[in-house]
Amino acid sequence: MKVCVLPGDGIGPEIVGEAVRVLEALRGDGIRLEMETALLGGCAVDAAGDPYPEETRRLARAADAVLLGAVGGPRYDTLPREQRPERGLLGIRKDLGLFANLRPAVLYPELANASSLKPEVVVGLDILIVRELTGDIYFGEPRGIETRGGERVGINTMIYSESEIRRIARVSFEAARKRSRRLCSVDKMNVLECTQLWRDVVTDEAKNHPDVELSHMLVDNAAMQLVRNPKQFDVMVTGNMFGDILSDEASMLTGSIGMLPSASLDEKGKGLYEPIHGSAPDIAGQGVANPLATILSTAMMLRYTFGQEAAAARVEGAVKQVLRQGLRTADIFEAGMKKVGTREMGDAVIAALRAAN
Numbered sequence: 001m002k003v004c005v006l007p008g009d010g011i012g013p014e015i016v017g018e019a020v021r022v023l024e025a026l027r028g029d030g031i032r033l034e035m036e037t038a039l040l041g042g043c044a045v046d047a048a049g050d051p052y053p054e055e056t057r058r059l060a061r062a063a064d065a066v067l068l069g070a071v072g073g074p075r076y077d078t079l080p081r082e083q084r085p086e087r088g089l090l091g092i093r094k095d096l097g098l099f100a101n102l103r104p105a106v107l108y109p110e111l112a113n114a115s116s117l118k119p120e121v122v123v124g125l126d127i128l129i130v131r132e133l134t135g136d137i138y139f140g141e142p143r144g145i146e147t148r149g150g151e152r153v154g155i156n157t158m159i160y161s162e163s164e165i166r167r168i169a170r171v172s173f174e175a176a177r178k179r180s181r182r183l184c185s186v187d188k189m190n191v192l193e194c195t196q197l198w199r200d201v202v203t204d205e206a207k208n209h210p211d212v213e214l215s216h217m218l219v220d221n222a223a224m225q226l227v228r229n230p231k232q233f234d235v236m237v238t239g240n241m242f243g244d245i246l247s248d249e250a251s252m253l254t255g256s257i258g259m260l261p262s263a264s265l266d267e268k269g270k271g272l273y274e275p276i277h278g279s280a281p282d283i284a285g286q287g288v289a290n291p292l293a294t295i296l297s298t299a300m301m302l303r304y305t306f307g308q309e310a311a312a313a314r315v316e317g318a319v320k321q322v323l324r325q326g327l328r329t330a331d332i333f334e335a336g337m338k339k340v341g342t343r344e345m346g347d348a349v350i351a352a353l354r355a356a357n
């Protein structure tokens with residue numbers, strides 16, 4: 001089992017370091033992962049002039065799974081578009097065919113006060129957003145900035161093929177089947193033809209999944225419903241751009257973006273696993289970042305790529321355990337709790353893993 005480790009930029013190396021230690025701690029349980037580290041994002045631009053260099057491409061393609069920290073930072077914001085760290089991220093998603101992005105938004109009861117919403121609105125929250133990740137306006141052609149009629153125009157193309165919609169619909173119906181069997185598909189069919197097709201294909205695919213209850217919602221309403229009454233949702237499926245926006249919104253319902261992992265899967269179970277949060281350059285190198293989202297990403301890796309459900313559940317259990325013990329990094333700290341740094345948090349998770357053995 002080969003894992004390509006991409007620490008990335010900012011706090012990436014610190015949080016990935018803890019996640020790697022957690023994976024190593026599972027060795028005793030017979031989970032032997034071969035890990036190789038490579039560069040992605042700003043660090044790759046610095047070293048190789050390319051946010052997704054050839055060597056990284058080779059290792060990522062050869063691996064069964066990829067573990068990513070985070071990419072980007074203010075230093076790179078002024079670079080030409082093709083050298084920006086984001087390009088590395090979009091490049092690896094497309095290159096590896098990682099079309100299915102699973103973004104759970106789960107509220108840990110210990111952290112209910114971290115949400116900006118009233119506790120009764122969010123306690124027990126457990127949503128899964130399934131975002132299509134390799135199509136839509138992110139990759140559609142034509143695109144660019146050109147001159148028309150003596151002035152500049154900016155152009156992007158929202159486009160989905162039936163097969164792209166059908167495969168992400170299938171992933172989300174399957175995901176719903178393993179949960180509360182409710183799927184809400186989000187589109188903008190009242191205005192955009194592309195998403196009329198989306199609705200038609202998802203509706204048609206529902207025939208193959210009669211045990212899942214399908215509903216549809218327009219994206220503006222979905223954004224509103226997510227803050228009004230988020231617990232009405234179980235699984236939501238949507239396109240790349242709406243999913244980008246709604247998944248940030250959903251993650252903030254929990255108040256602790258430092259806690260949320262994600263998985264981006266191809267058609268065969270290969271996956272890229274990363275925390276939802278960014279590279280947090282303001283706290284990089286200080287040893288204070290929260291490693292739990294990255295550690296939870298390794299649990300998703302064990303579950304989705306390696307089929308190691310028991311090990312995945314143990315990692316998740318260990319994270320819950322350290323929260324119950326009152327350990328908090330600065331981002332989720334509350335009075336009365338014990339404030340710890342990145343390394344101590346990693347140590348505590350590993351200790352909880354061992355104790356559970």
Ligand code: IPM
Pocket residue numbers: 086089090244
């Ligand atoms: C995300 C990010 C990326 C995206 C950026 C960094 C390209 O916002 O993973 O949600 O828009 O997909």
Ligand code: MG
Pocket residue numbers: 244245248
């Ligand atoms: Mg985003």
